[in-house]
């Protein structure tokens with residue numbers, strides 16, 4: 001049996017992505033085959049494809065892109081229990097150290113990377129839980145004194161600053177922080193993004209282009225913020241220094257706006273500030289397990305949502321137009337880019 005897939009056999013621009021016909025893969029021991037319904041595109045997918053994060057190297061002779069997705073279990077290999085054919089699932093780290101991701105009609109993954117999708121969740125939501133959801137969970141669980149788990153009440157009394165609340169990770173961070181009881185402020189750069197961040201649930205929105213963000217945030221939180229979910233650490237280094245509470249944590253998950261930064265040591269020492277860098281792929285396995293469990297609890301509770309009304313507009317492309325989907329993410333599409341694989 002054959003299937004459609006999108007693949008590249010050299011790194012480069014979106015044009016290296018081409019439609020190919022491949023045999024439907026068979027699941028081995030401990031593996032699950034999933035019929036992919038929706039593939040989620042993240043910046044990591046185009047950065048790998050372009051070679052930006054691989055030193056220009058192609059890790060396999062042919063690569064099918066995209067880490068995230070959602071679909072239906074189609075077949076299971078020997079020794080797999082708990083996931084039967086017909087089960088709706090979401091997928092994470094599909095293409096990490098593996099040649100094929102979710103831009104194909106069927107994918108085979110270790111059972112660990114295939115998570116039951118709660119009944120109330122759409123495939124669209126399932127396709128944003130991997131990279132954005134797990135990154136946001138990690139960022140909210142690395143602070144001094146915890147919590148290491150998110151649940152209602154876990155962040156009661158905490159002030160969280162989400163940099164870039166209209167981004168995909170920022171959106172998930174607002175929703176998870178709010179679900180866990182935090183008071184959330186987010187920085188955005190336009191009225192359109194302010195509306196999206198508010199729709200996601202941010203209590204406070206600060207335009208970092210038109211306002212003095214440090215003053216505005218200190219006015220909201222005179223004692224400072226406990227956690228910063230940081231997408232642009234170089235650009236925001238002095239802002240963070242100005243707004244962090246005692247024992248505050250900056251959780252750095254990206255290098256948007258600059259790879260290098262300098263900071264002033266004494267004020268951060270005095271405030272016992274923690275800088276925690278993070279990369280999803282290499283973070284501790286236990287943290288990933290906790291993220292998956294808590295994310296499914298948040299989904300079941302209706303706390304994670306997608307779509308314009310929820311603050312995350314969706315931009316859809318058919319599988320054949322995966323190159324356009326990658327280009328849209330690379331161009332900074334506001335919201336979430338999804339591929340309808342079926």
Ligand SMILES: NC(=O)c1ccc[n+]([C@@H]2O[C@H](COP(=O)([O-])OP(=O)(O)OC[C@H]3O[C@@H](n4cnc5c(N)ncnc54)[C@H](OP(=O)(O)O)[C@@H]3O)[C@@H](O)[C@H]2O)c1
Nearest residue numbers: 043135163164166167168169189232235253254278279280
């Ligand atoms: N470490 C990890 O494991 C990990 C995991 C997921 C994502 N990432 C990385 O995280 C980044 C974001 O991913 P994404 O999917 O959320 O992308 P996205 O949807 O494009 O969001 C990026 C957001 O960052 C905002 N931003 C940029 N500079 C800012 C600043 N100085 N202050 C406040 N906001 C700022 C942008 O808005 P404005 O430009 O309007 O401010 C935009 O809303 C990417 O570089 C991605 O590769 C890393």
